[in-house]
Amino acid sequence: MALTDPGTAAPGPGLDRPGRPTAQGWDALWPNGLPRRGRLRIRTLTTLRWVAVAGQTITVLIVGFGLNLPVPFAPCFALIALSAWLNVLVSLASSGQRMATDSEASAHIAFDILQLSGLLYLTGGVINPFSLLLIGPAVLAATALPLRHTILLCLLAIAASVALTVQAMPLPTLDAEPFNPPIMTRIGIVVARVLGISFTAAYAWFAAQEGARMELALDTVHTVLAREQRLSALGALAAAAAHELGTPLATMSIVAKEMARVAPEGQMKEDADLLVAQAERCRDILRRLTKSPDQADVVHERMSLLQVVQESIAPHARRPDVRVEALVSGPLDEPPPEIWRLPEVLHALTAFVDNAVDFAKSEILVTARFDAKQIIIEVRDDGPGFAPEVLVKLGEPYVTSRPAPESLRSGHVGMGLGFFIAKTLLERTGAAVDFRNDRRGGAVVTARWRRDAIEAEPEREPFSGLDAEGVDATE
Incomplete structure (x- = not known):
């Protein structure tokens, strides 16, 4: 059944284009094109340093007095006291709740790397087992700082590891002769430290980046839902x-x-x-x-399946370059069920149709099918279909294969959030969403519900003795 709606609507803001900064706002909020991760508080940096001071003090005391190893106590405790003094100075100079700037946090982490390197220099250099702790500051930088700062701090930690391989005081031992491993052993240790710093920081960076992107995507979903709740209110x-x-x-x-x-x-x-x-x-x-x-008015509280699919294709019903049709099918002896008017469903279906319009060759078909157990709505186009590398990630945030805007019918270049938001909205209503390519060509998006999940309750007939306004009709 083709829809011939009298009105033609211009392409409006889709699900990945909510009423907040998106295409232009993305550049304004994140000039480097990446979502901003959480920054570090001053208290977080000082707390971590106090933990390091306590651990270093306990380690030096155990090694020196418990194991009776020749530890240079004076320079070691001088470096530890330097960290403690810096913490006291920072605590007095600023509020612990203040957020550190990127440069400020980088300076704190750089100091920690250099202070730890100094302790390692006094106690054996890279062959000291505690040289593994140089990975910690690099990982902290990767999770909280921009890429440029992270790279610089990782290079500093790597340079410290290499320098400690070349020059360091002997490792404290009980033997009269200092422990001096072969050169190949030293090279293997430093290579392991360099790889550990590089790969661990890279893992932390990508994990933090994905978390920030997912947080932004979920925030966009919440913005869309909040807008719909305001309309409902x-x-x-x-x-x-x-x-x-x-x-x-x-x-x-x-x-x-x-x-x-x-x-x-x-x-x-x-x-x-x-x-x-x-x-x-x-x-x-x-x-x-x-x-x-x-x-309430039936039109506003519930709608038929045909109304659902017609409303989703209404903005594109009169396009001259692509035919958009809506069909409803089911048992011949049963009328189509009515469902509750759910803004999530309408938004999601509209987003799928918008995407199909940009990629279809000449035809888009939106089909609603129903039986005794389930309701299925399917959006199908005759375009090239989903690319294999996109299909495996479809439904995740920031997945897009849109070409240049001038080659799209809508002229819109999204952030890759449309399908993610649509899928999230549909799943909130109890739908199972599936993306696939048809064997004959074209993309297919399917949403399935249990019928009782979205079907509206049958309207109650008024009592026969009363009319619709509650007036006794027998008088």
Whole structure:
């Protein structure tokens, strides 16, 4: 069944184009093209350093007094005291709750690398087992700082590892002769440290980056839902307004009737009668607004399957370059069920149709099928289909294969959030969403619900003794 809607709507903001900064706002919020990760508080940096100070102090005491190894106590405790002094100075100079700038956090982490390197220099260099701790500051930088700062700090940690291989004091041992491993062993140790710093920091960077991108995508979903909730709240606001307007309108109606009763024949009488008629009309409008939800307008509370698919294709119904059709199929002896009007479903289907319009050759078909157990809505186009590398990741945020905007019918280049948001919205309603390519060509998006999950309850018939307004019809 083809839809021939009388109105043609321009492509509006899709699901990945909510009422907030997107294409232009993306560049404004994140100039480097990447979402901003969480920054470090001053208290976080000082707390980590206090933990390091405590650990270093305990280690030096155990090695020196517990194991009776020749540890250079004075320079070691001098470096540890330097860290403690810096913490005290930072705590006095600024509030612990303040967020550190990227440069400030980088300076803190660079100091920690150099201080730890100094301790390692005094206690054996890279062959000291605790040289593995140089990975820690690099990982912290990778999870919280921009890429440029992370690379610089990782290079500093790598340079420290290499320098400690070349020059360091002997490792404290019980033997008279200092422990001096072969050169190949030293090379193997430093290579392991360099690879550990590089790969661990890279893993942390990509994990933090993915988390930040997912957080932004979920924030966009919440923005879309919040917008729909505000629209839904307009109904309650209208009912409240109708309730408040009822009393003054009743007074106006009484005064208008009294004016009509005493007004002489002529223009004044006609004006008074018009006031009475318009007051009655206002009362009818307010009465409809204040109906309870189970008495609300069917058009606004529920909709047929045909209405669902027609509304999803309405913006593209009269396109001359692509034909968009909507069909409903099911058992011949059963009418199509009505479902609750869910903004999530309408938004998601509209997003799928928008995407199909950009890639279809000449035809898009939106089909709704139903049986006793489930309701299925399918969006199918005759375009090239999903690319294999896109299909395996479809439904995740920031997955897009859109070409240049001038080659698209909608002219829109999204952030790769449309399918992610649409899939998330549909799953909130209990749908199972599937993306695939048809064997004959073209992309297919399918959403399946249990019928009882979205089917609207049958309308209750009024009691036979009362009419629709609750007035006794037998009188």
